[in-house]
Amino acid sequence: MAEETPAPEENVASTPTATPLLAPANGVPAVVDTDQKFEATLSQLAAGRGPFAVDAERASGYKYSARAYLIQIKREGGGLHLIDPIPFGPNHKYFLELNALLQTDEVILHASTQDLPCLREVGINPTKLFDTELGGRIAGLPRVGLGPLLESLMEVSLAKEHSAVDWSQRPLPQDWLNYAALDVELLIELRNQMYAILENSKKLKWALEEFQSILNAPAPPPRVDPWRRTSGMHKIKKRDQLAIVRALWTVRAEIAQEVDIAQGRLLSDAAIVEIATKAIEKPITNKKALEKILRPLGLRARWLENSATWISAITDALALPESDWPPVRTDSDSLPPIKIWRERFPQKYAPLTHAKANIAAKADELVIPFENLITPEYVRRICWNAPNSGVAPALEALGARLWQIEIVAPILEAALLETEPLETLDGDPAEPAESAEV
Numbered sequence: 001m002a003e004e005t006p007a008p009e010e011n012v013a014s015t016p017t018a019t020p021l022l023a024p025a026n027g028v029p030a031v032v033d034t035d036q037k038f039e040a041t042l043s044q045l046a047a048g049r050g051p052f053a054v055d056a057e058r059a060s061g062y063k064y065s066a067r068a069y070l071i072q073i074k075r076e077g078g079g080l081h082l083i084d085p086i087p088f089g090p091n092h093k094y095f096l097e098l099n100a101l102l103q104t105d106e107v108i109l110h111a112s113t114q115d116l117p118c119l120r121e122v123g124i125n126p127t128k129l130f131d132t133e134l135g136g137r138i139a140g141l142p143r144v145g146l147g148p149l150l151e152s153l154m155e156v157s158l159a160k161e162h163s164a165v166d167w168s169q170r171p172l173p174q175d176w177l178n179y180a181a182l183d184v185e186l187l188i189e190l191r192n193q194m195y196a197i198l199e200n201s202k203k204l205k206w207a208l209e210e211f212q213s214i215l216n217a218p219a220p221p222p223r224v225d226p227w228r229r230t231s232g233m234h235k236i237k238k239r240d241q242l243a244i245v246r247a248l249w250t251v252r253a254e255i256a257q258e259v260d261i262a263q264g265r266l267l268s269d270a271a272i273v274e275i276a277t278k279a280i281e282k283p284i285t286n287k288k289a290l291e292k293i294l295r296p297l298g299l300r301a302r303w304l305e306n307s308a309t310w311i312s313a314i315t316d317a318l319a320l321p322e323s324d325w326p327p328v329r330t331d332s333d334s335l336p337p338i339k340i341w342r343e344r345f346p347q348k349y350a351p352l353t354h355a356k357a358n359i360a361a362k363a364d365e366l367v368i369p370f371e372n373l374i375t376p377e378y379v380r381r382i383c384w385n386a387p388n389s390g391v392a393p394a395l396e397a398l399g400a401r402l403w404q405i406e407i408v409a410p411i412l413e414a415a416l417l418e419t420e421p422l423e424t425l426d427g428d429p430a431e432p433a434e435s436a437e438v
Contacts, residue, residue: 018151020157028174028177030082031083032081038094045078045079050077050105054119055184055187057071057167068121069084069085069086069168071122072184074184075188085122090123099123103128112134130194132146132190150186150190153197158182159179163179201367225326230245232270232273243320244276247316266305274296287311291304348383350420351417358414358415375399383416391413391416392409
């Protein structure tokens with residue numbers, strides 16, 4: 001690779017340097033973990049003005065549940081507060097009072113779909129939302145993490161060294177609390193800058209529709225056969241192996257939920273797949289045989305704590321009659337892989353190539369990611385099954401927002417008339433991320 005030419009000296013000098021944000025301006029507040037402290041928090045927030053900056057910390061990767069272990073809130077004139085939800089529990093009267101207060105104004109979240117479920121679990125359900133991460137995507141900004149946005153828009157840097165810690169730990173270390181407080185320290189100011197960018201680029205209406213759509217979205221239905229999403233399932237080729245994966249995944253989930261520990265800490269997906277492939281060749285009847293299979297994966301002691309349970313699940317799965325083994329493929333409404341459309345479904349493939357190319361061009365023109373302009377799956381479904389009732393109603397039924405329909409429906413309508421595929425430099429249109437399901 002040719003060596004990069006250094007930027008001119010004057011350009012380097014003019015590049016702003018981000019100032020590290022080391023602590024909240026008014027220091028790290030004491031954790032709200034008593035009735036008296038929560039009452040004081042409610043009074044201070046009520047005395048403030050304007051929107052609420054909110055964040056939540058979960059113990060992802062450590063716990064089975066996705067509950068909040070810390071909730072951060074800041075409001076202009078209302079202070080910054082760190083609430084420990086564990087002493088109070090879901091739908092405590094103080095959380096219901098806090099929810100009523102939050103519903104009086106806008107709630108600012110970064111990547112709101114990550115935090116809304118755990119906030120709703122304790123009784124916080126915003127009615128007006130501003131999502132700075134999604135706002136950045138719609139604005140077409142190149143990097144939309146909280147840290148990069150603060151650097152590019154406010155010239156401050158945010159340390160992220162505690163982003164993956166176990167927030168269920170008590171007491172929480174002071175440096176963790178400092179990190180958590182910083183996540184909301186400048187969120188209101190960031191929202192204001194993002195609002196101005198969206199307004200100036202005439203995208204504010206789009207963003208507000210997206211934010212409201214997040215609030216209105218129903219809870220996702222339970223997955224059918226969630227065990228089929230085990231990572232590494234592409235290695236599983238036989239139905240008896242599927243039976244083992246199903247048995248191990250199911251019993252692992254039951255234990256994980258009971259003791260509230262992340263499933264992968266009990267037994268990793270890689271371990272489940274390895275066991276399923278090896279158990280067919282040679283029965284696993286004792287802990288030593290199980291250990292031998294798992295050692296090449298970097299055996300963890302915790303994996304063997306429930307070895308009797310894993311062995312029992314394997315034995316039960318292998319004892320099933322063949323008629324009870326899971327099918328390799330399930331009936332679903334998923335579309336065929338894009339890679340076979342050209343040869344097997346050319347009449348659907350041709351419109352898809354035009355749709356993807358022209359929507360991509362429109363996304364570039366509007367400076368917005370393709371997937372935020374329209375969900376790629378919607379494009380594939382429209383091209384696969386051209387709607388008789390028109391593209392716009394079909395997009396709306398799929399879940400597209402009005403602003404998206406106004407832009408994309410005409411492009412799709414034109415694409416559906418095409419009979420010859422586009423030949424692009426990249427070949428076939430990009431396939432969606434491969435699912436772990438089989």
